[in-house]
Amino acid sequence: MINRAVALPVPSVPYIGAEASLSRAFGCARVVYNDAVAARRVAYANGEEYPSSTVLQKRLITDAKKTPERAWLSEAPAQMLQQAVRDCDQAYTNFFDSLKGRRVGRKMGRPRFKSRKEFRQAIRFTRGSFSTANGEKLTLAKIGDIKVAWSRDLPSVPSSVTVIKTADDRYFVSFVVEVGDEALEPVE
Template identity: 55%
Template sequence: MKARYQYRIYPTDQQRKDLARLFGCVRVLWNDALVLCKQCEKLPSNGDLQKICITQAKKTKEREWLSEVSNIPLQQSIADWGVAWSNFFTSIKGKRKGKKVNPPRFKKRTNRQSARFRKGGFSIKGDKVFLAKIGYIKTVWSRPLPSEPSSVTVIKDTAGRYFLSFVVEVQPENKPALNTAVGIDLGIKVFAALSTGERVSSPSYSKLDRKIRRSQRKLSRRSKTSKRRERMRLRVAKLKAKVRDTRKDFLHKLSTKVVNENQVITLEDLNVSGLLKNRKLSRTISQAGWREFRTLCEAKSGKYGREFVVISRWEPTSQVCSDCGYRWGKLDLKVREIVCMNCGTLHDRDDNASKNIEQVGVGHTHDSKRTGRERKTSSEAAPLELSTQREYEQFRLFDW
């Protein structure tokens, strides 16, 4: 299986100028191909685009500066352009899983820049990486590469940082797991409630979020052509990059720990796009990174030989007692603890849901042991909800 390894690089001033020229050529070539595609009735092939946008364009005065950079990233830009259109067509035909893919768009100078080198355009010599017509770039090797890379992508993010992203071939590892299975219930205050009883809180982004909103208000008042606006734009980009790095570090560490310790990892298929319509919780939900955590767990499960299961979003994990299987109905979000009216067990909402997610993931469905209603959640669950709260208050006031 293939994996990506990313490293920070520190190019010199001259190399920064060369990389800026390379990024500009790749960006202009992408935009030229997109303009040509919109003018044609039929989508041209990658070979025809390379002849028109690269070979013939280099002979004109308007695009003669394309010959100043390596030809390999230019060819890879056309190849990536073809892949983007292929993904769009397979998506609208229903052959591609997941969310619908939009057609390729024009690239901007202020957005993230990248250029890809295949074999023949780069080499690794000692602690430095050689790129064609760029030179040897100082690289911070935070970890060794498991195998020889097949390609490398030079990236400049919106905060002005440079990275090298290698594509390598890795072999799956079969490590013994401590637990047979685990169910994970994702939330806001408590990011992950595990069926083992462990709770993981998400890092706080409130302080950085306030700084970002304050800086964005200042950015909106700057003149569009001024240098002050560019400095403020860079400041906002650095603050957002800090938030992304904090979230990415947290999700990577948590997903690695979960996959290493458990053989079967079970998550719930959350409707994140629907939850984002809640104006009071949309910012917090988007900052949590539920989808990214699911993607990391799925990828690392394949790497370490684990089984990754995603249960249906319609499973009543918060409406069923994890001990006796009694279904009490829908609960309001403010109800965090509940007493089962059948067995009298006091449950925490998140812990109970995580145990039910684990049971469904390993094959024990609720239908086989449920004693409540056989229908989905409806408004008829309101009387049960009120009676459940009364039982809980009596339980809390009883002198044990």
């Protein structure tokens, strides 16, 4: 069995209340990601060791929720915020692997801060923070139900779901599912 992302994203239309919740979630994920990048840059400037994902999650999510300036992070799903820290960690891993020649492909630049004006915003939910019901809706933790126009049936239970908002305010949902090995027909 192989984990694969469903090739075609599924266009979706959020309910009116869900659109505002998704907008807040995109913002919360962006802030946590930017805080993780800033923490790593400060560590580098001070000649310190990079903080681990666990330390960053505790500092930037758990402890930050207890402060008055970042209490609004409590409105966002915790797993989604943890995923934002993991995304930052993966961006730095790709950057360092690229510098050392261990990464195939073009050279990666160091991770940058995300802007609220970027043309594409994305958040990822892992198992336990979403559910699909009767082929009509997708339910996301602390966001609610989203009506989805399914392009196809899912071959298995998804392990994660990514919600993407494009610049023209269209939403797409992409699932990671486990599928069997499929042999492609030979090409002449």
